[in-house]
Amino acid sequence: MTVSTPPDRDAGAADLDVRALARDAELAAVVRVAADLAGVRYATVNLLDACEQHQLVPHGFLGSSSPREESLCAAMNAGSPRVRVHPDLAAEPRYAGNPWVDGRRARVRAYASAPLVVDGATVGTLCVFDSEPHAFAPGTGDRLADLAAVVVALFQRRRQARQLAALATANAAARDQARAAATHAARSEAFTRALLEALPVGVVAADADGRITLVNRLGRQWHGLPEGHAGQVEGVRLTEDVVEAFGLRTPDGRRLGLAEVPLARVHAEGRVRDADMAIDLPGAPLRVVRASGTRIRDAAGRPTGAVVAMMDVTAQRELEARLREAALHDALTGLPNRALLLDRLAQALQVQAREGLAAALLYCDLDGFKAINDTLGHAAGDAALLRMAAALRGAVRPGDTVARIGGDEFVVLCPGTGTEDAARRLVDRIAATLATPTDGGPPLRSSTGVALSRQGDTADSLLRRADAAMYEVKRSRRR
Known part of the structure; x- marks a missing residue:
């Protein structure tokens, strides 16, 4: 089964084998990454032909085919295909009555998509969505467009593979005919070589x-x-x-x-x-x-x-390497994000279980960050976050991990630190660095909670204890 563009588009732009693409593991991996990057539960590749929409490699739900006239991706890309980001479709009169929004087929609320353009024709979209409203992070559309480019590259690679198989078959047939007619064989060989050169x-x-x-x-x-x-x-x-x-x-x-x-x-x-x-x-x-x-x-x-x-x-x-980097690192500071931190926490706990080396976890909250944003603006807030990140990186050892896991929340993981005294000395170094800025900015202060890993800890339980210790520090400063 193949899918082609509708008659008013370039009908030769797409020749896509839907059944093969629906089993494509690489395509499924891109769709999963798209859902993770957008922070929603569902994602799919939608392909459009003249009559239907086909949902390929759906993530988080069972895909299906449906009439083209009901398709959200067809409606949004008619005339001017571009990246779309909608926090709540039910709040938009243009789309609230669509069967995918009003409950006849589904109840899509948050929605974002990037068009899939093959040989100049839009053949579908890479789509992420959720049944609840969702505030997409800045830059989600750009990252979705990057992933859509990967999907298009996969489409083109699969198509080229089919064309090459056809070429090999044609070449083999030409060689068989050559045994019966030497002149015809010579011409066929010359043509094949010219084709291979091109x-x-x-x-x-x-x-x-x-x-x-x-x-x-x-x-x-x-x-x-x-x-x-x-x-x-x-x-x-x-x-x-x-x-x-x-x-x-x-x-x-x-x-x-x-x-x-x-x-x-x-x-x-x-x-x-x-x-x-x-x-x-x-x-x-x-x-x-x-x-x-x-x-x-x-x-x-x-x-x-x-x-x-x-x-x-x-x-x-x-591009795949850049996408992996973006999926595991904070866009502003370049530090590991929560997903990468949890992975390294799990590794540190495995080392403790095997070798008995405890890890120290520091949960750092930048004091007064909201006031900086409100009075000096977001640029000053970003500068404060970058100073915080630099202070933490400068205070730790090469094997330690500094991560940003929220707006003004940072976590430092120090495997094998062993004692609370050593962790407290690290807290003091961080505080001293923040209090004496070298870039002319105001002094900063962090509320930092410390937790040492124990046998039986999980990444989540250790993170919760460090978070609780940080809030205890904040409460003690208000007394």
């Missing part, structure tokens, strides 16, 4: 003995072969020396073993799909490619070689 993917092929028979233009460029020097590798057998000369690595920098190279894997396994590797050549930026390949067989079913196609996913990997 493809926006790198292609490498080998014969049944593992000797390289073809490297197309992009493949030569990526592997550092000068233009017109394909003959340097055609006929060469893939060896450890060839792997080293081509700079083949894992994405994390380890040299690939011969058996790990996608072309060798195709010979051994028959098929390879979405295998990532890096090409690391002197004087050239690291390039990450995603390879898929298959054996080539003749009409009798005998293997005659292998072909591998490679897509450059360097930019996609960099």
Whole structure:
């Protein structure tokens, strides 16, 4: 089953296999990240054809297909597709009567979406929503648009893979016909080579003995072969020396073993799909490619070689890394956020259970922060938060974690600190740094609660005890 754009759009812009995309694990992962980033319970990819809306890889609910005329994403993107962020659709007359809002299909309240634009045509949206009103954080729309770009890249990669499979089939058919008509075979081979040279993917092929028979233009460029020097590798057998000369690595920098190279894997396994590797050549930026390949067989079913196609996913990997960074760090200070703090807390507690090394947890609240915001403005408030973050980072050890978990709330995790005296000395260093600013700003003060981890603690229980200790400090200052 495929989905195409409606007749008034560029009908050739999308040729998307809905059934395959509905089982796509990478697409499902992007949808989960979208829900987490937006802070809502539900998310999905909506695809639109001329008559229906299809909900792919739904997160938090069971997806379905529904008439296009009822679709929120079709209504919001008609004429001018753009990112949409709505804290409460029920409060907006234009959308309050939609079946997805008024209860006939669902009761959507909070809603945000980013259009999915493929070859200039809008084919659907990446959508997050909730059944309750929700104040989306600033920048949610921009982050949703980044994730929508990842979804579009996945769509295009899947489409290119299908096109390459069709090309391989056509090439095999041309080779069969060549046995009956030598002239026709020569023309077909020339056409195929010209087509392979023009493809926006790198292609490498080998014969049944593992000797390289073809490297197309992009493949030569990526592997550092000068233009017109394909003959340097055609006929060469893939060896450890060839792997080293081509700079083949894992994405994390380890040299690939011969058996790990996608072309060798195709010979051994028959098929390879979405295998990532890096090409690391002197004087050239690291390039990450995603390879898929298959054996080539003749009409009798005998293997005659292998072909591998490679897509450059360097930019996609960099974007995914930035998204992971954004999902686990505070946008203003760059510090770890609550999710990353809880993960590191859990690791510290595992170390305590195994080795008996207690951790100290400091819960820090910036005193007078609301007054700074109200009297001096939000820019001054942001500057105070940045000073607080710098003071905390400057006072801790390299292995400690400083996190921002709320508006003016910071947490410091010190694994293996062991004693309350050591934690109190850290509190004193933080207080001294805040009281003597070096940037000309006013002195700052923090109310800081301290809790030492105990056997049986969880990340949440330790965090609650440190929070309670911080509020006790605040209460003692008011007496």
